[in-house]
Structures are given as structure tokens and as C-alpha cells.
Amino acid sequence: MKRTSRDIRTANRYEVLRQIIAASPTSRQELAAATGLSLATVATLVGELLDLRMITEVGFEDSAGGRPRGLVAVNASGGALIGVDIAETYVHVELFDLGLNVLARADEDVRPGESRPEQVVGHVVAAVGSVVAQAGIEGARVLGVGVSVPGQVDRATGISEYAPNWDWHDVPLLDLLTEYIAYPLYLDNPLRACAVAELWFGAARGRGNAVVVNLGTGVGAGLVLGGGLHRGVSNSAGEWGHTTIVLDGRPCRCGNHGCVETYVGAPGIMLNLRERAPDSALLHPQDQTATIDALARGMVEHDPVAVEVVRDTARYLGAGIADLVNVFNPEVVVLSSWVAATLGEPLVAEVREAVARHALPRPMAATEIVLSPIPSDPACLGAATFALEGALQSVGQRSAKRAPAARGRTARPA
Numbered sequence: 331m332k333r334t335s336r337d338i339r340t341a342n343r344y345e346v347l348r349q350i351i352a353a354s355p356t357s358r359q360e361l362a363a364a365t366g367l368s369l370a371t372v373a374t375l376v377g378e379l380l381d382l383r384m385i386t387e388v389g390f391e392d393s394a395g396g397r398p399r400g401l402v403a404v405n406a407s408g409g410a411l412i413g414v415d416i417a418e419t420y421v422h423v424e425l426f427d428l429g430l431n432v433l434a435r436a437d438e439d440v441r442p443g444e445s446r447p448e449q450v451v452g453h454v455v456a457a458v459g460s461v462v463a464q465a466g467i468e469g470a471r472v473l474g475v476g477v478s479v480p481g482q483v484d485r486a487t488g489i490s491e492y493a494p495n496w497d498w499h500d501v502p503l504l505d506l507l508t509e510y511i512a513y514p515l516y517l518d519n520p521l522r523a524c525a526v527a528e529l530w531f532g533a534a535r536g537r538g539n540a541v542v543v544n545l546g547t548g549v550g551a552g553l554v555l556g557g558g559l560h561r562g563v564s565n566s567a568g569e570w571g572h573t574t575i576v577l578d579g580r581p582c583r584c585g586n587h588g589c590v591e592t593y594v595g596a597p598g599i600m601l602n603l604r605e606r607a608p609d610s611a612l613l614h615p616q617d618q619t620a621t622i623d624a625l626a627r628g629m630v631e632h633d634p635v636a637v638e639v640v641r642d643t644a645r646y647l648g649a650g651i652a653d654l655v656n657v658f659n660p661e662v663v664v665l666s667s668w669v670a671a672t673l674g675e676p677l678v679a680e681v682r683e684a685v686a687r688h689a690l691p692r693p694m695a696a697t698e699i700v701l702s703p704i705p706s707d708p709a710c711l712g713a714a715t716f717a718l719e720g721a722l723q724s725v726g727q728r729s730a731k732r733a734p735a736a737r738g739r740t741a742r743p744a
Contacts, residue, residue: 340723342367346375347384347404347722348530348715351429354403355388376402383408384428404429410467411717412475412513413710414454415520417668418495418547419618421450423457424710425465425472428718430531432706434464442616445496447506455510473721474514476713478523479503480548482566488517494572494583495548514724516716520544521568523712524666524702525552525559530715532704533664541660542702543570543651545669547618549591551654571595575650593646596622596669602642607635622672629676640673641680648684655689655697666702667709675701 342365349364350356356364362372379385379402386405390398406429415422421438438453458475481493488504504515525534525542534540534554542552549571553560560567571591572584579588580601592598596618603613603621612628612635614620628636651663663685665678682699689697702708 340719342371343375343378343722344719346372347379347718350379350385350402351404352530352535354429355401356403357391357399357401359399406431409473409721410465410471411473411714411721412458412461413523413707413712413714413717414458414475414477415523415707415709415713416450416454416477416479417520417709418445418480421453421457422707422710423454423461424707424714425461425467426711426714430711430714433467434461436460436464447498447501447503451503451506451510454507458511472513474516474717475511476516476518476523476716476718476720477504477507478518478520478709478713480520482564482569483517483519485516485518485565488515490517494585497583514717514720516713516720518713518716519550519565519568520546520667520709520712521550521552522559522561522565523552523710523716524708525554525568525712526715527704527708527712528552528664528666528702529554529559531711532702532708533662533698533700537661539658539660540662540664541651541654541658542664542666543647543654543670544667545594545647545665546667547596549595553658554660555658570650570654573650573653575646590646590650594643594650599625599639599643599669603635603639606639606642610635612636612639619668622669626672626674626676629673640677644677644680644684647677648681648686649688651681651699652685652688652694655685655693659693660697662698662700664700664702666704670701 345365346361349361358369358372358376362369383405385402388401388403390400392398406427408428411426413424419440421440423436424432425434427433436457438457440453479490482491484491490498490501490503492499504517507515521544524544528534528542538557540554544550551568551570553568572589574588575590575593576588580592581587582589582592600621603610612624625636625639629640678699678701685699686694704711
């Protein structure tokens with residue numbers, strides 16, 4: 331679809347603000363060099379961001395043989411953003427200032443059997459209310475709420491089209507949330523959210539091509555191609571967890587057999603453990619988190635069952651990642667989300683060896699495989715950037731009409 335001049339201006343405004351957040355304080359000249367935009371365009375966009383109080387002037391720096399250059403920095407107190415990470419077993423919410431520093435966090439457990447849309451919405455509403463109260467901010471300062479939900483998502487309509495682990499089909503999630511949350515809402519998928527988080531602040535920063543592998547209850551891959559987020563024609567790119575790794579293998583909730591997710595997602599890892607040692611004390615049959623925690627401790631303590639189970643998991647994961655390396659030839663593959671964070675470097679070391687056995691030598695030689703360095707929840711951070719993008723898109727729109735990706739009532743001052 332052809333981009334309009336408004337789309338291009340929004341993208342440029344977003345990119346300039348992204349660079350300012352990443353490198354405050356900075357000059358207009360440095361911003362032009364970093365973004366590839368003309369100095370005149372950057373100066374105009376900086377003026378708009380100053381008018382919005384998203385950034386501020388912070389003095390001057392000397393330039394070689396010329397006039398001192400004015401410096402700008404993000405105005406962290408100029409607004410707040412909320413990121414929501416909806417996962418199969420939890421809802422995690424973080425509230426950020428405009429520098430994308432975390433000001434408040436809240437968690438809600440999603441227990442087995444609590445996956446109906448209205449139940450999940452209840453958890454989100456409670457956690458969003460909690461972070462706003464913790465931060466003690468006025469509601470009018472919340473510029474938007476980004477919501478990351480597993481599965482296939484229609485950003486334009488706010489519909490969760492398909493979430494296989496919950497058997498959701500065409501759930502109007504943002505409309506349901508709008509009944510209770512009075513801020514603009516923006517829906518997307520954790521694959522895209524985690525990829526953007528790595529692109530802004532993590533291992534993909536400064537990289538043109540990267541793959542961010544999400545390892546949680548579900549599994550997928552966020553793609554950064556040519557320096558930008560790759561969504562695909564229907565915002566469905568990255569469903570690598572539902573590619574086949576074992577013909578006629580384990581049944582998957584998506585309806586197929588032998589999907590990557592059934593061997594390396596948290597339930598698949600539990601099955602790996604059950605098959606190897608059905609009576610192991612490491613196995614907590616009804617608790618994914620406790621089982622993965624136990625395996626991580628077992629690796630540190632050199633428990634032979636834990637070592638073998640993580641090695642088995644890494645074999646499957648390495649074969650799947652080798653396909654990504656061969657197809658996309660990325661500079662870096664980042665292992666992200668809670669399973670990767672819990673199993674940590676011992677898993678990464680095993681995966682590197684497994685990928686090297688399966689990937690072609692030339693693309694493998696150009697690829698790093700690393701653990702996500704982001705200390706907070708990357709899906710929340712990425713979701714907050716979607717809210718920021720939406721806020722910038724709405725700049726200059728004075729009518730009541732919303733941008734297509736937004737839902738929610740305008741927040742009233744507290």
C-alpha cells in the first residue's frame with residue numbers, strides 16, 4: 331500500500347524522537363546524520379517535538395570552526411506511556427516516562443482456565459490501574475497504552491484474529507478494553523514488540539538485519555530487515571513457532587503436528603523432561619514457571635537430567651534457528667522472553683553449538699547468537715513504543731476522529 335505524506339511525516343517524526351531518546355542530548359546535525367534526513371527536515375521535526383513538549387532545549391556544544399550547536403534532549407516528564415504484555419500465563423504491565431524509563435510495574439497471574447477474553451481483560455484493567463496509581467500521575471499525561479497479545483493480530487481493527495493457545499478467534503480485544511480504559515489503545519503481537527525493543531535498546535540496536543526469537547509458552551520470531559520491523563502483508567510475519575521441525579511429530583494447538591513450538595516452548599520443554607525422566611523432581615506438571623526455574627537451577631548444579639533436557643531442547647531450537655540463519659542471513663539472533671531469560675547463558679551456549687551443526691558456514695560466520703540484554707520486560711517496552719508511535723501519528727489531528735490503529739476514549743485530566 332502506498333504511503334501518504336502524513337505516513338511519511340509520522341515515520342520521520344518517530345525516527346527523530348527515537349534517535350533523541352537513544353542519544354540525549356544530541357544536536358540537529360547529529361540527528362540528520364543518524365536518520366539520513368535533511369537538516370531542514372530535522373529542524374522542522376525538532377520544532378514540532380519541542381512544541382509538543384516531548385523534547386527540550388538543553389544548551390549548546392562547540393563545533394569545529396563554526397557556531398555552537400544547539401542540543402536537544404527528551405523531556406522525560408512530558409508524558410507517560412504504558413506497555414502491556416499479555417502472555418498465556420500472566421499479564422505484565424509497565425508505565426514509562428518519555429525516556430522509556432520504567433516508573434511502575436504490575437503483574438497479574440493468568441491461571442489455567444482463566445483465558446476467556448473477559449477474564450484476560452479484567453487482568454489488564456487491574457494492572458493498568460495499578461501502575462497509574464503507583465506512578466501518581468495525572469491521567470491526561472498518559473499518551474497511550476500499547477497492548478501485546480500472542481497470536482495473529484489485526485492492528486487496524488484491534489482484533490485478536492487467532493490465539494491458538496487460548497483458542498481465540500476474532501476477539502475484538504481493543505473494543506473490550508475500551509470499555510474500561512480511557513486512554514488511546516494500540517494492539518500488536520509480542521514478536522513485533524520484542525523486535526522493536528531490541529532495535530531501540532537491545533542487541534539489535536545499530537543492526538540492519540536481526541532475528542529476535544521469543545521463547546515463552548508460545549514461540550515465534552520478530553524480524554528486523556533492512557533496519558526496520560518486518561510485518562508481512564497481513565502483519566503475520568514471524569510465526570516461525572508454527573513451522574514444522576518434525577514430520578508427524580507432536581500435536582500442536584494450531585492443528586498441525588511437529589511445530590517448533592511443541593519442542594521448545596515451555597510446555598514442550600516440560601514434555602522433553604517428562605519423556606526423559608517422568609518421575610523427576612524437576613517437573614511441576616501444572617506449573618510452567620516452576621519447571622523452567624527448576625531446570626535452570628539444575629543446570630547450575632550440573633544435575634544430569636537438567637543438563638540433558640536443556641541439551642535436547644537446544645538441539646531442536648538450534649535446528650530451527652539454523653533455518654532462520656540460512657533464510658534471513660541476520661547479523662544477530664537474539665533469544666528473548668521469559669524462558670530464554672530463565673535458562674540464560676547455559677541455553678545460549680548449547681544453542682550456538684546446535685546452530686553451527688545445521689546452518690550453512692557462510693551465513694553462520696556472519697551471525698551472532700546472544701541473550702537479550704534488556705533488563706525489563708521487552709514486550710512491555712516494545713508495546714510502549716507502539717503507543718508512542720500512535721501518539722505521534724495523532725499529532726495535528728484536531729478532530730475527534732481516531733487514527734485507524736487506536737481505540738479508547740480520550741483521557742480526562744485527573
